[in-house]
Amino acid sequence: MPQTIRAAVTRAFGQPMRVETVTLADPGPGEVLVAVKACAICHSDITYADGGWGGTVPMVLGHEAAGIVEATGPGVMRVKPGDPVVVTLIRSCGGCHYCAGGHDYLCETMFDLDRTSPLTDGTGAPIGHGLRTGAFAEKLVVEQSQLVAVGGNMPFASASLLACGAITGVGAVTNTAKMPAGADAVVIGCGGVGLNAVQGARIAGAASII
Template sequence: MKAAVCYELGQPLRVDDIEIDAPQRGEVKVRVVAVAICHSDIHHIRGDWGAQLPVVVGHEAAGVVEEVGENVTLAQVGDRVIISLLRSCGRCFYCTTGLPNHCSGNFALSTESRLHTQEGDIVYQGISTGAFAEYVVVDQSQVVQVPADLSLDRAALLACGVITGLGAVVNTAQVRPGSSVVVIGAGGVGLNAVQGAVLAGASRIIAIDLIERKLEAAKLFGATDTFNARQEELPALIKGLTGGRGADYVLVTVGSTAAIAQGIPLLRRAGTLVIVGLPPIDATVPLPAMLVAAKSLRVLGSFMGSTRLNSDIPWLVDLYQQGRLKLDELITARYPLEQINEAIEMMERGEALRNVIVM
């Protein structure tokens, strides 16, 4: 492999020569064509989640299968695929009960890395993928074929941001038609939650963010109303749009404990709060236990949109091809691998929905 972006805490991102091993049993080697930058990657390299170092991150990717290991049945050389962080064995309790996103199966890649320096030192595959690189080796369950007429820079978005936001609405919360939905955070994941609410038939879709241009984007993606998060009396404003009750669902798509706390007062009785964004690993939120019990509130976590890759990805591709799912509009800019630092900094400043690295 010619290049991968390797990070060591306290040092800047750099492009290094890193070697990649051949795929082992049940694994595939994919040539990365496009990888989007997700805020989870930024949390990882900034040390928010206690990553093992040195690490190559990047997990929202698409490419072409170049080599397969022994006993691979889910992919073949030449397949155009999205590359997900989700691995599933198909046999454990969670896989057999419809929760493959929580698979507890054993994978060699859970304890081993296929990356190393030219001196032989291990380099970790961040977020189970390591796609800020020209090639990745992943388990065969992490790839899903996409059609030839779907551009891979669009397809890459389906690997995380789209399924996380949209799936939180349709899979985790199971929003009902006619419902009122509040989405806190109108970034890449939040806009897909807005899209999910549109697909679910929500009658009122309210987006909340600190950045006005993101609120404008939310309207493009289907929000019926928008509010700045700094606006006073948000609970009263939400009640004013929901018959005096409060929202049926509030989805918090940013990794902010303050946003989670802000969401609870926006709910109606028996409403549902869905925590989608991942805060720092040691973050906690004061929970008004009496209020939760007295109002029969539900608090749900949603990891990767409760996604079932092999059924959800083809469905989303079909929606895109019908013009019912926005992917093009999510891409703010495209960069070569050598300019990844610039692309990351733009994301951190809140100036991009998704920046995509195109190899």
């Protein structure tokens, strides 16, 4: 049964989000329903909400979430109800040209959720699944590849940071810059991503971090 949840909806670019009651579809094949326990806010959410990336409204933004799996659709192997999970915006098939080459973030497979948002308003009109996640909400539905189960002891607010800020900052050092051990690193701007770039540089063995 589709359920009614509260979500922060962006109805117009540059305007405040409004908490509304919306309808969330059941998880389809390969999809998972997650009860959101924490969601960080990212500059990408703000840029989107301000209209910086175009797209269409209304939509529910939020893509750095952690929560508990509530239900799974047919064929879900990766997680089970009750699992604490981190939810990310990266949806990947594991089998296409890009996934096979280790570039899951470029996955070119079209999923059901790419065609149809699981969110609708009271009149049945669709509400966009912002950044493939729609996490500024009590619950969300995503494809199973967007989930990673985490240990039950990690606080949800900390776990949510792993969804975007940590992978972006650490990945900038290890994957984009490919910083060799012993190099010096300069990090300009220490917000959520920058602080994780500092951690990434430390992990990668930087001689000094400025």
